[in-house]
Amino acid sequence: MSTSPEPAAATAITEETLDQIQARHRKEQRDLQSRITQKKKNATKKTRKGVNDECAQLEKELKERQEAEIRKASGEAVEEAPQEDFEPEPEPEPGNDLADSLQSTTLAPPQQPQAQQPQESGSGGGGKKRNRQKERLARRAAEQEAAAVAAESEASNMVDHRSIEKKAMSKTFEKNSLVEKEIAPDGHCLFSAVADQLTLHGVPLDPAEDGRPTVVPYKIVREQAADYLSRHRQDYEAFVEENFDDYVDKIKNTAEWGGQLELAALANAYNVEIRVVQDGGRTEVIPPSSEGIEGEERKVVWLAYYRHGYGLGEHYNSLRKK
Template identity: 50%
Template sequence: MEALEDMRSRHRKEQEDLQSRILQKKKGASKKTRKGVNIECEDLERQLKEKHEAERTVLEGEPPVEVKETPDVDESVSENQSATPLNGVTEALQNSSISEPAQSEDGQTRKRNRQKERLARRAAEQEAALEEAKKEAANQPNSKEIERKKMVEQFEWRRLTEKTIRPDGHCLFSAFADQLSEVGIALSPDGESVREDQRYKVVRQSAARYIETHPDDFVAWLDEPLERYVEKIRDTAEWGGHLELLALSKSYNVEICVIQDGEPQTIEPGTEGAEKICLAYYRHGFGLGEHYNSLRKSP
C-alpha cells in the first residue's frame, strides 16, 4: 500500500514536474501567445489539483455525507435479485436491513431505515476502493531505492563524495554555500567570514538580490509579483529551484552541475573560466520531497 507520506511525496514530485513543464511552456511563449499559454498552464494546474484531491480522498477516507430521504424512489432488493458483494464489505453493510421489513414483538412492521442502508453501502464502497488502492500501491516500484542506486553509481563514476545537507527548506542554499567553501569562493562581497549556520542566509540574499536587479530574466516564469517572490526567497524557508540556481550561477560566476536520476543538468554563468561546482538533486530520497546535497571531490 502507498503510505500517506509516500503519496504526499509523489504529489510533490508531480507538482515539481508540472512546474518544470509550465516553465518550459512560458519560456517558449511570445507576447502574442503568452495569454493562451497562461490559460493552458492554469488548466493543467487545476487538473493536477483535482487529481491529488481525489487520491487523498481515497487514501484518507471521505466522511459519510447525510443523505436526505427520497420517498418516491424504491431501493429495496427483491428476493429474486442477487447482489455482487464488494471486497472488504464492512460490518455496517452486513448488518444493514436490505431484505423484507422486520416485525416487532407486537406484530407491527417496522419502517426500514434506508438512510442507514445507503451510508452502509457507501462505507463498503469506500473500503473496497481503499483495498484496491492498497493492492495497486503494493505493486509499484520503490522509487526511493531506484533513485538512490542510480545516484550512487554516478557519484562513483565521477569520483565524488556526498555531503548530506539538513532537509530544512534551505538545502539548496546550504549545499551551494558548502560548494563555494570547497572551491575557495567568498560568500559575501566583502570577503568577510560567515558562521557555518549562517551561510545559507548569505546565499539566499545573493540569489534574491540578483533576481530583484534582473527582473526581465525572471518575471515571465513567476506566478506572483516579483517583489513578493524576492521577499520569500530572501526571508523565508521557501524552497529553491532552477531560477535560484541560475541567479546564483551568475551572481558568483560558477558553473553548476546538478547530478540527478537521469541526465545531469548544467547551469552556466555565460562567462569564460568559471569555477565548477556539483550538487546532488533528489526527487524521492527525503521525507520532505525534493532535496539538494553537496558533492565534493573524492580524496
C-alpha cells in the same frame, strides 16, 4: 513574506513565524507520506479499502489544520466547520464504478421519507426501527470488499521511483568520486547545499563582508540570489509568472524552494560552475566567460537533485569529493 510575533498570551502556533510554520508543515507532510506509504505496503486484500479511506482522511485533516494555521498566522479569521449530529457518508474511490453504484444507495436525510420504510406499529412505538448505523457499516464493508481487488492490483503495479533514481545517480557519484552530505529537507536545501559547497572551496558567502557568524549560511546565500535577480531583472523577469518583486522577496525572506532560476543567479553571483547530478545524467550551470576572473580557475560546485528521494519530492544535497 514573514509575520511579526504575536503577543505572549497567544498560543504556541501563533508565536511561530510564517517561515517556521511553513517549514514545520513540510516536515508534517513528509512524515504523513511516510506513514501512508507504510500503511499501504502492509495492507491486505481485505483491509486495502479501509487503509485507503484512513489515509485520505489523514491527508484531509492535515491539510485543513495547516490551512487554518496559515490563515491564523496571517491574521485571517478561522471559521470552524459546523458540527453534524449524524455521521457523513463515505465518498467512493475515483474511477470505481462499483463503489459509485453502491454510493447511489445512500440514505436520504432524516426529514425526507424513505421508500418502503418499515412502519412502526401502534401508537406506543412497538414496531422495529431501522438501525441506520448498522446499514452504514454494511454499505462500507461492501465498498471495501468491492475495491480490494482493484487496490491490490494498483499497488502491485506501482514503480519504486526512489530506488530507481538512487541507483542511477549512484553511478555518477562513483564515476566522479563523490559522496553525499545530507542537507535538511526544510525548503532551504538548495541554498544550504550551495553554502556547504562554497565554504568547502573557501568562497566567501557574502563577498562584501569578511563573515557574518550570527547569520545562518543559507540565509546569506538566499540574499545573494535575490539581490542578483533584482540587479538583473531584465534577464530573469520573463521567466517568473507572478509579480517579480513579490517572487524575489519570497526567495530572500521565506522558505520558498529554489530551482533553475536561482541556480543561474548563484552561479553568476559567486562566479562558480554548478554541476547538478540527477537521474538521467547531470546538468551544468556556467556563468559567461566574460564575467570570469582572469587567471583564476573557476570553482566547481557539485549538487545532487532528487525528484522522488524525499517525502515532498524535490530536494538538493551537497556532493563532496572522496
